[in-house]
Amino acid sequence: MKNLLGSSIKDLENVALDYGQAGFRGRQIYNWIYNYRNKKKNIDQIEVLPLDFRKRLKDDGFKVCDLSIYERNLANDGTLKLLLSTEDNESIECVGIPTEKRLTACLSSQVGCPMDCKFCATGKEGLKRSLKASEILDQILFIENEMNRKVTNIVFMGMGEPLLNIDELLVSIRSINEDFKISQRKITVSTVAVPKMINKLSAKSFQILGNCQFTLAISLHAPNQKIRETIIPSAKNYEIENIIEDCKQYVRDTGRRVSFEYLMLSGVNDKIEHANQLSNLLKGFQCHVNLIQYNQIDEVEFQRACLKNLQSFQSRLSHNGIAVSFRKSRGLDKNAACGQLRQNARN
Ligand code: SF4
Structure with a gap:
């Protein structure tokens, strides 16, 4: 076919x-x-x-289509989460996040994920397979169709590690840009970081797309190697300082600022000393930190950091000269964590 x-x-x-x-x-x-x-x-x-x-x-x-809707969840804030079935009876999630001016589509790049991050429902099930570009793109059409408006922004933050499906990822980015008419600058590729793949992403992007203007977001979630390994087991293969060096090279190669995603976990990475360590790690580097509220999932011991810690952490980064913002969780009332809808549907 x-x-x-x-x-x-x-x-x-x-x-x-x-x-x-x-x-x-x-x-x-x-x-x-x-x-x-x-x-x-x-x-x-x-x-x-x-x-x-x-x-x-x-x-x-x-x-012209590989997927079909298995389940649909609309949260009170308008966030729509879809569980889509593939032709081989697997399932993937995608999310439409609306604001007045934007509709952001959060897309999956794989069925399941091999990275096994301890805070993530998807990581619990391991990798089934990578998605084809057409399956990635179909998620956009389902979101547009269900929400009856055009998607304006794309984030690869759904199920899977995009850098382990780099060829299909870049084929889909070409189409998102040229066929769906969404500028590369409105596309974010989020990764927990895989050794050698950050450099490969920019090199392949220049080769296939002729440029590399999308945003790279690193799921850092820790201010040092020790803490990172406790929440992201695959981190043992990639020292945090090496990730930062590779990101600096990415900025030099592409001229694009790198974002660092930081999930605030109570008692794990949310103290002022962690904010200071993170500032030291990132100082002098053209980057931005996104602090994120954690969405609780069952069978995981992590707790959401309290708002007070979050605000103090944010203030300390700001005070230390690090560009920082706080991303509020959307669709919390409807299986909002990554992989949660799929997991609940199977239980
Ligand atoms: S957080 Fe992302 S990279 Fe980590 S296991 Fe979940 S889907 Fe995979």
Whole structure:
């Protein structure tokens, strides 16, 4: 089966020409695929195309969708979390986070995840497989379709480690940028950091996309190597100082500031001494720290840091000259933690 989602306008013109059709038929497919208002997801329902052309495409195994909705959860604040089934009966999550001006889509890049972060529901189940670019892109169309508006921003912060699926990630970023018309600057790739992969990400991005303008967000979550290893077991393969060095190189290569995600965990990493250590680690470096409230999951001992600690931590970073913001949790009332919806559906 060949999924047409993720194809460029040129690719689709060539498909039309291969079938003896005029090039504009390819543009018709293109306009149909990337229009979220088309709720139908079968190739034989592209009514602007001649019937026999649709039939031949279908008979030859072309399709435009891999996923279907398994469960839908709408939180009181408007955040929509979807559990989507894949063709091989796996499931992935994606989230639509609306504000007045933006609709941010939080996308999964893998089914499950091999990184085993101790605070994460997805990590509990290990990796099943990586997603194809068409499966990554389909999540955007489902969010747009269900929320009846265009996605404006993308974050790869759902299930999976994007840098372990780097080729499909970059293929999907090309399409998000050129076909979904979302600027690279509105795309964030979030990683717990895999050795050698930060450099590879920028190098491959220049090679495949011609530039590298999306935001890199590192899930740091700790001010030193010792604490990091207690919450992210894979951290033992990648010293925190080496991550920072590789990020500095990324800034030099791309001219883009790096973000550091920092999940505030009570008694683990939320003290003033930790804020000072983090400041020392990051000082003099063009970066930004995002403090995040933790979403509790069952069978994990971590607790959410209290608001007072969070505010003191933020003030100390600011005082030490580190750019910092606090990201409030959205959709908390509906299985908001990464991998939680999928896990609950299986229980
Ligand atoms: S936090 Fe991200 S990288 Fe870590 S286990 Fe969960 S999905 Fe994987």
